[in-house]
Amino acid sequence: MGGTGERIGLLAALPQECAGVLSWPGWIRQGCEKGVRLYKLKTPRRELRLAVGGMGEGKAIETLRVLLEGFQALKVVCLGFAGALDPDLDVGDVAWTSRVLKLTQEGPLLEGPPLEGPPRGSGLASATVVSLPGFLSKEKLRVALRGQQPPLLVDLESYALAQEATRRGVGFWGIRAVSDEACLDAGPRVAGWLDKAYKMQPLRVIVSMIRKPSDLALMLRLFRRARKASRSLGRELGRLFLQG
Structure with missing residues (x-):
């Protein structure tokens, strides 16, 4: 883990993902630029900058651009939630992204850039x-990804961020916490609550819950899992950047 004064950029799509990280003392809110919320934290060994900018590839790349404006980061860390496809993974488990792929609309898988392994002694799988x-x-994902070596996690942004960080010559780390276990297949129902920009639409949520009351129970389950996953992220990232 590097020398004195290293600059680390942290990126998250949603405030819920970084709630555990923002529980660390010392964060200063820097405001909001082009829809991206910015925070900074200085420790004796590091300067951290956190950017939270929304879901999806386009938002992720814009968040990275805003994060790096005037901030020469040694590396950027994509943190957040991921869905598990393997039954051995539990909610709150935190994993290091050792390989990143992209599933295209047409079906083929694209291989992302080579990634570093976890720091020695981190204990991260x-x-x-x-x-x-x-x-x-x-x-459907299990069929599409048949033959891929487990454990597998799914998200929306890691591939785009790894590609863009590599293009910019910035180191990339990905650290994801499981927010929904393999047996919880909520994706299609969650998609019905969002618009094309992956923003939650309250009216859609209300209509969905009127038509299907079980959606309320699903949302509560997802909120509880999100809290647990966020706490796990805060704990593991704290070990890396506050204690390391």
Whole structure:
């Protein structure tokens, strides 16, 4: 883990993902630029900058651009939630992204850039993260990803961020916490609550819950899992950047 004064950029799509990280003392809110919320934290060994900018590839790349404006980061860390495809993974498990793939709309898988392994002594397990073109059924994903070495996690942004960071010559780390276990296949229902920009639409949520009351129970389950995953991220990232 580097020398004195290293600059680390942290990126998250949603405030819920970084709630555990923002519980660390000392964060200063820098405001909001082009829809991206910015925070900074200085420790004796590091300067951290956190950017939170929304879901999806386009938002992720814009968040990275805003993060790096006037901030020469040694590396950027893509943190957040991921869905598990393997039953051995539990909610709150935190994994290091050792390989990143992209599942395209047409079906083929694209291989991302080579990635570093976890720092020695971190204790983090490694996983392959597959970035998806949207919220898809896990049943269909298991078919599409058959033959890939487990453990597998799915998200929306890791592939795009790894590619863009590599293009810019900035180191890339991915650290994801499981927010929905393999048996919870909520993707298609969550997709119905969002618009094309992956923003939650309250009216859609209300209509969905009127038509299907079980959606309220699903949302509560997802919120509880999100809290647990966020706490796990805060704890593991704290070990890396506050204690390391």
